[in-house]
Amino acid sequence: MLKALLQGKPFGHPLHPALVHFPIGLFVLSLILDIASYLEITANDVSRGAFYTMAIGVVMGAFAVAAGLADRSDIRLDHPARKTANLHMVLNLSALGLFVINLWLRSAQPEITVTPAAYLLLSLIGVGIILFSGYLGGTMVYDDGIGVGRHRRATRTPRRTIRVSNRTAQDGWLPVCDDSEVQDGETLRVVCDGNIVAIAKQGGEVYAFQEFCTHRYGPLSDGKLQDHQVECPWHRSCFDIRTGRVVEGPAKVDLKTYSVTIRSGKIFIR
Secondary structure: OHHHHHOOHHHOOOOHHHHOHHHHHHHHHHHHHHHHHHOOOOOOOOHHHHHHHHHHHHHHHHHHHHHHHHHHOOOOOOOOOHHHHHHHHHHHHHHHHHHHHHHHHHHOOOOOOOOOHHHHHHHHHHHHHHHHHHHHHHHHHHOOOOOOOHHHOOOOOOOOEEEEOHHHOEOOEEEEEEHHHOOOOOEEEEEEOOEEEEEEEEOOEEEEEEOEOOOOOOEHHHOEEEOOEEEOOOOOOEEEOOOOOEEEOOOOOOOOEEOEEEEOOEEEEO
8 A cells, every 4th residue: 555655556646756846956956056056156054944955955855755765666577678777776775865964964053154165065966866767757658658557556567577488388278477467457478489478367367468558559468457458558548358459549459369278376377
C-alpha cells in the first residue's frame, strides 16, 4: 500500500515527477539568495531566507527520494535504463547529503548575515548535481519510457525477463515457467531466441502475445490488464489478449498471439 501511494496510483498520476519540482525550485531559490547575500546586493539579511528555503527543500527532497526509490523498484533488473536509474539515485542522494551538511554548518552559526564562500560553494555543487540528475531522469522517461503509464496498473510489473530456448521445446511446446509465478492480473516477459513475448493471466486463464505495441512499440507487459484487454502504457492503445485484435487506437495493427497450455503446473507456449 505504501509503495502504491509513493508511485501515485491512488491519485491516478505518478508522484515522483510531481514532487521533484519542489526541492529543485527551493534549492535554486536558496542558491540565488546565497549569491545575493555573498555579493551584498541587498542590505536585507537574505542569508536566513536561504537557510529556511534550503531546509524546506531538504524535507521535500526526502519525499521525492522516497517516491523515486519506489519507482526504481519497478524497473526490470535487465532493463538498459537500470544503470541510468542507479546513477540518478546516487546523484540525488549525494546532493541531498550536501544540502544536509550545508544546513548543519549554517545552524551552528545563526548570527552570520553574509553567506560565507564555503556555504555558497556547497550550494553551487548541490544545485549542479540535481540539475544534471534531473536531466538523467528526463532521459529515462522520454528515451526509455521508464514509469510511463504504470500508475494506471494495480498489479506489479515484471521484475526480470525470462530467457528460454527452442532447444527445450517438447512436441512443439516451449516450457516457460511455473504457473504459480504469475498471479491473476499480472504479466511476465519472455525472450525465446530473439522473440519477445508477454504472458498474462486473467480470470484464471493464461494468454501469450507479442510484447511490443504495434503503434510505437510500448512494452505491453507493463500495461494495464482489464476485461481481457491490455492497455499500452505509452499511448493507451488497447488489444484483446485472447485474439490480439485492436480494441482501441491509436494502434491499427493487431498483435501476434501464441497458444498456451498448462501441464503439471508449468506454463507452455507454442
